[in-house]
Amino acid sequence: MFSVLRNLGKMRHHQPRAQLSILCRGKPIGRDDLFAYTNGRFLVDEQRQLGRRYVKFDLDALCNVAAAVGDDSSPIASIEKMEGGFSKALLMKKENGIEVIAKIPCRIAGPASLTTASEVGVLEYVRKHTGIPVPRVLSWSSDSANPVGAEYIIMEKAAGVPLFQKWPDMAEIEKLELIKNLTKLEAQLSAIRFPAYGGLYLRADARDPKSHYQMLDDSIDASNAFCIGPSCDRSFHVEPAADSTQPSIGGNQGPWATTSQLGISIAKRELSRIPTSHSNRPAMFYQGSVDEQTQLLQSTISLMPMLDSHPTLSQTGQPTLWHTDLHMGNIYVAPDDSTRIVSIIDFQSVSVMPAFLQARWPEFLKPPQDYTAGLVHPKLPDGFDDMDEESKMLARREWSQAKVAKAYEVSTYLEDRPAHNAMHVPRVFRELFTRCGEVSEVGIIPLRACLIEIFQNWSSLGFTGSCPFSFTAEDISTHEAQFNEYQAWHEVQRLAQECLDTDAEGWVAPQLDIAEKRRQNSELLTMFIARMADEKSPEEARKMWPFPAEA
Known part of the structure; x- marks a missing residue:
């Protein structure tokens, strides 16, 4: 890492050119267009959505920082705007031909300071402690009081080409080899046992006196350079409801030592966001009264301590770092060998969480509907020869997707057994954490469905003793009717x-x-x-x- 201060001397000598070329999707744009969101429009609530993705910064100062990084400082000659839903990404080309990426988080991503510091921490840890190829961080600041006026990261441009450019033309054997290589990289993350759940940071950036930080031990951080700190997930950084009677969760945003601490924090966060009066927005399905939402979250809190001693979750709940947004735009392969992964990008908001909440099929390898897990070879459906051409085309497409999903499932079993085991934890446990975190937004029905399933299958899910909550036959009948409305919506x-x-x-x-x-x-x-x-x-x-x- 290079600090901003270290580069100030060099920056003074490399002001950007007056005629800086700025492009977006191959067309010239003005400087103000860099601040606005231009990577799409919205059918609803457009001004709010655009506002959450608007970031103003000092372009000249950013160019100065980018010009100074690396062994040979050189002015920025051109900028190409590449934008995602949560950050600005600018491809900056120097006069000497070197290209770097400048990344600035949008407000929608969560607290910009934590988002930036955590992404830097993850990139640096992965680069130093694994063989996973990631871009090198050249300069960064998690303090918007810097000359740029916004948090930023300057990093190397990813080597190789994005996988989506190669995938359609790859032979099946090449796809299988790439999938095997991907699971080998993921296995390196599964092997690292972190001491707590939360964001991963450089110790040098663990400066917030209101936050708590858990240091890593020598076995996974011999340099004593990293720590686990508060979660940078945006869900933990929304204000409580203005008329809520529950206290704010305050600093309880991580790190968490146990699965139950994490789950209880999520439930208490939702309790703090339950308004005492209903909003003016129309309810599309039954969302429950304030008392019902409160009671359901309290039931969830009573369940959480039992997860720590659960035989399956105690084995699959280890704190694990994982890239949870692996799609073909985030995986870069060698131009001359599509099976060789040369860079993985976009670690924004990646954090350390229980393995059973982390491990998943990458986006492009997700199984189709009616996929059969286990040692079952995917086949074309019965009656394929009697189908019309359109149905045959759809069947072949599903078969092809099932084969790559099966390849990932089998390769994960062979190369990364902890992730395979985590992926096969009963679905209701993952749903419990997800639905608990949605109560203030979508109401009680999804969470109540989880709790009813746990209550009805208490012993078969591996619990001992008594369930801390119960539902009557009338409760379940009412829920089923309301759940049908929710499903229809x-x-x-x-x-x-x-x-x-x-x-x-x-x-x-x-x-x-x-x-x-x-x-x-x-x-x-x-x-x-x-x-x-x-x-x-x-x-x-x-x-x-x-x-x-x-x-």
Whole structure:
């Protein structure tokens, strides 16, 4: 790491050129366009979504920092804006031909200081303590009071080419070899046993007197350079409800020594966000009263201590660092050998968490619906020869996806047994942590479904003694009716997103026409209201639709 102060002397001699070339998707843009979000539009709540992704900074100061890094300082000649949903990424090319990446987090990513410091900590730890290839950090600052006016990281440009450029043309044997190489890299992360859950930081950046830090022992950090600190996950850094009667969780944002401490912190966080009065936004399904939400979270808190001694979770809950967003844009391979991974990027918001919450199929290797786990070779469906051509094409596509998913499953079993075991923990345990963290947003139904499943399958899930909560037959009957409404709403969300080629936030890719997408959305909503006329009033049907037409 190079500090900003160390580079100040060199920066004075390398002011950026007056005619700095700034591009985005191959087209010239102005300096102000660097601050705004231009990588798409939104069907709903657009001004708020754009505002959460707007970051202003001093471009000249950033160019000065980037110009000074490395062995040979050289002015920045051009910038290409590359933007994700949570950060600005600028490809900066120097006059001497060297390229570096400048990364600035957006407000939506969480606290910019923690987000920056944690990403640097993870990159440096992975680079120094594993053989996983990651970009080298050249300069960084987690204090927005710097000359740039925003937190930033300057890092090497990733070697190689993104996997998505190679994957379609790779032979099946090459894909299998790449998957094997990927699981070998992940196994290096599984082998490191951290002492606690939370964000991973350099000790030099563990300066916040309000935060607690857990030092690593010599077996995993002989240089004594790293520590576990507060989580940088944005879910832990939202203010409590203005009219909540529960106290704020304050500094209880990690690190956590046990699974139960982590789970209880999540539940208490949600308790602090339950408002005493309902919001004005329309409820799309039953979300529960304040008392119901409170009681359900208290039941969850009573369950959490039992997880620490659970025979399965005690084996798969080890604090593990993991890249939880592995897609083909984050994996770089050698140009002349698509099976060889030469760089993995985007460790923003990566943290140390229980292995059973971390291990997962990478995005591009996820199994299709009706996938059978275990030593079952994927096959084309029965009756394939009698299908029409379109059905055959879909069947071949699912078969192809099932084969690469199976390759990842088998390779993980052979190369990374801890991750394989963590992936096969009963689904309800992962759901418990996820749904507990959503109560203030989506209400009680998903979490209650988890608790009912645990109550009904207490012994078969590996628990001993008595369940600390219970549900009557009437409770379960009421829940099932309400869960059906929730599932119907959830299915409408999925279908709308699929038809409009968008996500839960209504994001529309920059190459698509936002006006045409809004017209399609309005048309689909009209059709949906008409189709639901026998079951729902127009107002009820409109509440189920994720993207209000007037937006």
